[in-house]
Amino acid sequence: MTRTGSLLLSAAAVLTGLLPGARAEFEETCAGLSKQLSVPNATVTLADFVAAGTNLSLPGLDPSCGPPFTVAPADICRVGLTLATSERSSTKMEAWLPRNWTGRFVATGNGGINGCIDFASMAYTSNLGFAATGSDNGHSGQNGTTMLNNIEVVKDFAWRALDTSVDVGKHVAAEFYGKKHDKSYYFGCSTGGRQGWKMAQDFPENFDGVVAGAPAFAFNNLTSWSGTFFSIIKAAGADGFPTQALAALDAELLRQCDEIDGAKDGIIEEPSLCNFRPEALICSPETNSPSSECITGKQAETVRKIYSDLHGINGDLVYPRMQPGAGILGMIYGIYGAADEQFLYTDHWFKYAVYNDPNYDTSVVTPQMMADAWSKDAGRINTWSGDLSKFAGRGSKILHYHGQEDSIISSANSNRYYDHVSRTMAKPSGELDDFYRFFRISGMSHCQGGPGATAIGQGTGSSASLDPEENVLMAMVRWVEEGQAPERIVGTAFVNQTESLGVDYKRAHCKFPLRNVYKGTGDVKAIESWKCI
Numbered sequence: 001m002t003r004t005g006s007l008l009l010s011a012a013a014v015l016t017g018l019l020p021g022a023r024a025e026f027e028e029t030c031a032g033l034s035k036q037l038s039v040p041n042a043t044v045t046l047a048d049f050v051a052a053g054t055n056l057s058l059p060g061l062d063p064s065c066g067p068p069f070t071v072a073p074a075d076i077c078r079v080g081l082t083l084a085t086s087e088r089s090s091t092k093m094e095a096w097l098p099r100n101w102t103g104r105f106v107a108t109g110n111g112g113i114n115g116c117i118d119f120a121s122m123a124y125t126s127n128l129g130f131a132a133t134g135s136d137n138g139h140s141g142q143n144g145t146t147m148l149n150n151i152e153v154v155k156d157f158a159w160r161a162l163d164t165s166v167d168v169g170k171h172v173a174a175e176f177y178g179k180k181h182d183k184s185y186y187f188g189c190s191t192g193g194r195q196g197w198k199m200a201q202d203f204p205e206n207f208d209g210v211v212a213g214a215p216a217f218a219f220n221n222l223t224s225w226s227g228t229f230f231s232i233i234k235a236a237g238a239d240g241f242p243t244q245a246l247a248a249l250d251a252e253l254l255r256q257c258d259e260i261d262g263a264k265d266g267i268i269e270e271p272s273l274c275n276f277r278p279e280a281l282i283c284s285p286e287t288n289s290p291s292s293e294c295i296t297g298k299q300a301e302t303v304r305k306i307y308s309d310l311h312g313i314n315g316d317l318v319y320p321r322m323q324p325g326a327g328i329l330g331m332i333y334g335i336y337g338a339a340d341e342q343f344l345y346t347d348h349w350f351k352y353a354v355y356n357d358p359n360y361d362t363s364v365v366t367p368q369m370m371a372d373a374w375s376k377d378a379g380r381i382n383t384w385s386g387d388l389s390k391f392a393g394r395g396s397k398i399l400h401y402h403g404q405e406d407s408i409i410s411s412a413n414s415n416r417y418y419d420h421v422s423r424t425m426a427k428p429s430g431e432l433d434d435f436y437r438f439f440r441i442s443g444m445s446h447c448q449g450g451p452g453a454t455a456i457g458q459g460t461g462s463s464a465s466l467d468p469e470e471n472v473l474m475a476m477v478r479w480v481e482e483g484q485a486p487e488r489i490v491g492t493a494f495v496n497q498t499e500s501l502g503v504d505y506k507r508a509h510c511k512f513p514l515r516n517v518y519k520g521t522g523d524v525k526a527i528e529s530w531k532c533i
């Protein structure tokens with residue numbers, strides 16, 4: 001029997017599940033794969049059958065990528081490759097090819113400035129029958145040092161490691177199953193959200209459906225903005241940030257803005273309508289000294305800066321303000337202000353990608369630095385093209401989501417991008433709807449979690465079910481394969497944000513530019529009590 005014949009037979013056996021010994025044959029095909037695979041500029045490092053439930057150890061994983069083990073939830077053929085992307089750059093990738101294959105291919109993204117294969121998303125998607133791939137994005141760990149004087153590593157991080165691993169991953173899957181995939185998908189959040197958008201903007205052939213959350217697009221400006229919190233907080237000094245009054249500020253913010261959507265439930269549905277006034281909490285002359293109840297004028301100024309748009313060298317908008325939401329000031333302090341060092345991603349990006357100077361002082365991100373970063377656009381990472389005509393023209397779809405309590409990437413920038421696409425393509429929402437839909441997830445932190453109904457199928461443990469109504473990945477599958485586009489995304493809030501404790505409530509999140517309002521009657525926790533206007 002020819003190689004192709006044997007692969008076809010095993011694929012058929014897998015797909016029907018009727019033949020006895022399907023698993024044995026799957027294992028055998030997997031074991032033989034490393035010898036059969038021929039991929040230019042690639043080394044196959046492993047091709048192992050992994051039985052469902054195996055706790056895989058990941059020796060050599062950079063500690064900044066997380067613990068060195070991961071569980072594979074379904075029977076898979078696990079393939080590892082190292083791909084040369086240029087003469088002085090390479091990327092490590094894996095393909096997890098499930099025994100129970102649906103004919104779907106999915107590529108997963110990365111996060112932050114890493115350097116880490118997203119094993120959690122590969123586990124989630126391979127368990128749903130997708131042939132899943134992930135790459136380390138051209139370097140190892142949460143680290144930008146290898147970008148120093150090596151634009152090839154920057155290019156890998158910006159787009160090439162993903163693009164190359166998608167080509168190779170599709171080829172490996174086709175070799176393994178003996179047939180090409182039917183539909184291809186992308187699934188990522190944060191840097192992964194930016195990567196999804198980069199594909200839609202510049203590599204429109206790669207995917208039929210893209211799910212892109214909390215995108216780190218306008219990347220250079222995001223990185224500049226992220227770097228301003230450190231200097232705002234440091235310049236304010238030890239008593240200039242209201243650490244003692246965070247709870248009071250959260251309560252005051254909700255007092256001012258929670259009921260704009262009609263419901264007093266601690267969740268702000270439409271942060272762009274909230275113009276938080278921290279001055280309301282300034283201590284009266286009698287109390288005078290700051291406490292857990294009130295703040296100084298200087299502290300109010302710090303809070304105001306945090307919630308203000310960032311402008312640059314000619315007064316240009318660099319990045320829109322942090323969207324207001326309870327809990328965000330505390331997060332900002334923890335992420336950007338509590339340490340003695342500039343935020344790692346900003347520090348590394350300016351030192352190793354923008355200026356190629358490991359001694360560059362990044363503690364204050366000046367307007368000149370912001371302008372330099374944007375115009376240099378190292379590796380073409382900005383990811384801000386508003387022209388999706390090629391992507392739309394081939395029939396591809398993109399589902400964009402963003403948490404409205406994201407303390408790392410302001411969701412205000414996602415609203416801005418949607419409008420940018422609308423203007424660039426001269427299409428109103430009714431026409432963008434054909435290929436681009438954006439959902440704002442109230443009460444969601446960065447990519448997941450938070451007090452709202454935030455489980456929307458972002459991964460294992462963040463998925464109430466596989467119903468396309470409440471699972472962004474399956475919503476995309478239905479859109480691509482059946483032409484039924486999502487009108488809303490139902491999110492689930494688990495009791496105490498813990499899946500095993502059961503469902504607290506669900507809420508349907510609206511498609512931009514619609515916003516969610518409470519109808520005025522009925523249980524605030526009931527879906528029917530809300531409408532999109």
Ligand SMILES: *[C@@H]1O[C@H](CO)[C@@H](O)[C@H](O)[C@H]1NC(C)=O
Nearest residue numbers: 055056057067068069070071
């Ligand atoms: C997997 O193995 C590691 C190391 O042996 C262990 O710490 C971890 O708890 C295991 N995970 C599961 C889910 O069994």
Ligand SMILES: *[C@@H]1O[C@H](CO)[C@@H](O)[C@H](O)[C@H]1NC(C)=O
Nearest residue numbers: 039040041084085086087088
């Ligand atoms: C292999 O790598 C070399 C050097 O980086 C490159 O020029 C060539 O195009 C690559 N070949 C393929 C098939 O990707």
Ligand SMILES: *[C@@H]1O[C@H](CO)[C@@H](O)[C@H](O)[C@H]1NC(C)=O
Nearest residue numbers: 017074099100101102128129
């Ligand atoms: C295989 O996937 C189908 C749906 O695609 C599902 O109904 C079936 O239960 C799966 N079988 C196994 C063994 O996982």
Ligand SMILES: *[C@@H]1O[C@H](CO)[C@@H](O)[C@H](O)[C@H]1NC(C)=O
Nearest residue numbers: 064141142143144145146344
């Ligand atoms: C980045 O990698 C370099 C070289 O491996 C290492 O010395 C440094 O500690 C790393 N930095 C961080 C923040 O992980």
Ligand SMILES: *[C@@H]1O[C@H](CO)[C@@H](O)[C@H](O)[C@H]1NC(C)=O
Nearest residue numbers: 218221312316318370371374
């Ligand atoms: C990024 O910031 C620069 C100024 O530093 C500005 O000229 C440019 O328009 C900004 N781009 C976006 C997408 O905001």
Ligand SMILES: *[C@@H]1O[C@H](CO)[C@@H](O)[C@H](O)[C@H]1NC(C)=O
Nearest residue numbers: 494495496497498500501502
């Ligand atoms: C949820 O958390 C609250 C506060 O921490 C606690 O009092 C309550 O018992 C928890 N509920 C459950 C079901 O665990």
